[in-house]
Amino acid sequence: MSTELETGLPSVRQIQTLTRDEQEVELKLITNDLITGKIRWQDNQCICVVDHYDQPTIVWRTAIVYLKPKSI
Amino acid sequence: MSTELETGLPSVRQIQTLTRDEQEVELKLITNDLITGKIRWQDNQCICVVDHYDQPTIVWRTAIVYLKPKSI
C-alpha cells in the first residue's frame, strides 16, 4: 500500500467532497457502532471524523461497513 | 491496489450490467444489514447504492457478503 491517496477513485473523491462541504455523515462500523460527524481528513488507512465538540475519532477503513451523508 | 477497476472480472462486469440496467439489488453486509437499491457506481474499494429517495450509501467491498438482483 503506497502513501498516496488514490484520488482517481470515485469513493475517495466523494469523501473529499463531503470533507470540503463539511457535510454531516454517518459511518456504520463492523461492531455495529454508528458514528456521526464531519470528516476532517482521510488517508488510505483511516478516516477521521469529528463530533459536535470537535473531538476526533480515527476510524480504520477495514472496520467501515458504509458511509452516507446524514439525511436532513 | 491500482486505481483501475478490473473490468475483465465477471463480478465487475455483472455489477456494470446491473448498474446500467438500473436493476434493484440486495446487498447483504457483514453486520447482517440488508441494503436495497440501485447501484450508482462501483470502484475497487466501494459500491454506491441509492435508495428510493435517491439517498446514496457508499458500501465498502470488504463489508459485503453477497449481492443479488432483487427478485420480483
Next chain:
Amino acid sequence: MSTELETGLPSVRQIQTLTRDEQEVELKLITNDLITGKIRWQDNQCICVVDHYDQPTIVWRTAIVYLKPKSI
C-alpha cells in the same frame, strides 16, 4: 490482485470441477448464512451461486467460511 484466476490452485480447480459437474454445494458465510445451489462462475473476488429458480447470488470470497459438496 491480477485479473487472471489462478487455475494452478487446488481450490480453484476443485471449484471449476464442481461448476462443470453442476454439483449442488453449500457455502457457509461469515454472517452464518448458508447458501445452497450450483456454482455458475468464479473469479478471484467472487463466486456466483444459482438456486433452484435460477436466481443468482454473487458471494464475496472474503465472506466465505467454507464450501462443500452437498451430501446426498
Next chain:
Amino acid sequence: MSTELETGLPSVRQIQTLTRDEQEVELKLITNDLITGKIRWQDNQCICVVDHYDQPTIVWRTAIVYLKPKSI
C-alpha cells in the same frame, strides 16, 4: 498472491506434516464453528478437511482462527 505455496513457512510445513501423517485436527472458524477431520490438501487460499465419511470441506484461510492436532 502467487500460485506457489510458501513451503519455507513453519505454518505451511506443519500443515504438510499433519497432512502426511493423516493426523486428526480441529479447525476453529470465525463463525465459531469447529471442524474436525484430516487435512487432505492446502493451497495459499484454502485448506481441505475430510470427515469420517470422507466428505470434503474446503475452508478459506481468511476464516480460520486456529488449528490444532486433536488431543487423544
Next chain:
Amino acid sequence: MSTELETGLPSVRQIQTLTRDEQEVELKLITNDLITGKIRWQDNQCICVVDHYDQPTIVWRTAIVYLKPKSI
C-alpha cells in the same frame, strides 16, 4: 508490506503525536473490547498500548475499529 512505517500518512503522524505527548487514548476493537492507555509504539502491523501499571498490550491493526484521544 514493507518494514518501514509510512510516516507520510496523516493517521501514522497523528499516532506519533499521541505517542510523544503521552496522551491517554481509547482503542475500540472488533470484539467490542475497549482498551485505554498510552501508546508506547506503533509499527505497520500493531500498536502497543500500556495501562496505568505499565503493562503492555500489543494490538493488531486489523482488529482496530477506531482510536480516539480520551476526553477529559
Next chain:
Amino acid sequence: MSTELETGLPSVRQIQTLTRDEQEVELKLITNDLITGKIRWQDNQCICVVDHYDQPTIVWRTAIVYLKPKSI
C-alpha cells in the same frame, strides 16, 4: 507476502523476545477466545502457542486481536 519474517518490526521483535524468554502470554482472538501459553514460533501468517501439556495451537495472525504478557 514473502517468506521472510520482518525482523525489523517492533511487534515481531517483541514476540521473538517473548518466545526466547518462554514468557506466558494471553492471545485474544476475534471469536473472543482467550488462549494462554508460551509462544513456540511465529511466521508471517501464524503464531504457535503451546499449553501446559505442550499441546500446540497454530493461531492465524488475521484472527488475533491482541497479545499480552500474562500478568503475575
